[in-house]
Amino acid sequence: MPKIEAGSVREHRAQRLERLIDAAEAIVAEEGVDALTAGAVAKRAGIARNSIYRYFDSVDDLLQLVVTREFPAWIAAVDRAVAAERTPRDRAVAYVRANLEQAARGTHGWRASLSRGSLSASARQQVRELHTSLHACLERVIAELAPPHPVLTVAVIQAVVDTCIRRIDEGDEPAEVFEFAARATERLLAPDADRGPDPG
Structure with a gap:
């Protein structure tokens, strides 16, 4: 042996x-x-x-x-951050912030570039499935809020996350990106966000 x-x-x-x-x-x-x-x-x-x-x-x-090595720890960190908050809005902001914090750890950029250009078809499918698992957390949070357009709300928040991750990958100051993303999410989910302009 x-x-x-x-x-x-x-x-x-x-x-x-x-x-x-x-x-x-x-x-x-x-x-x-x-x-x-x-x-x-x-x-x-x-x-x-x-x-x-x-x-x-x-x-x-x-x-x-x-x-794919960091995905399990990334997903677990996001789940913990979301679970620690008491209201759906706070949980949505926690989802955004936790994803950006994971991206800011420094290895996301080159891993993402590999995902886009160097993986086999089966590997890219696994990456898509892992992202789907991560996005499911946000979908559950938005379902609690029950906005008029839940699918669109999830898509916009995820777009904020994806765009801000790219900015971090390109060298923007993480703290500034965190703050911008949190404010954008809070405004989107504000109780009066769906009201039209005041007619008076």
């Missing part, structure tokens, strides 16, 4: 896979996706090249793991 580096074979495999993903992330972040080869990953991770395919089937599969 091969020597393992953890308390169990399962833990050993999990640690090895994390090491491989760490190595792949570092290569992509420092050198670009074209530098991501099985040999480069194996060398960086300190694992024999003929062993790495025990953990994934291809470099494309490894790239998919890199791109």
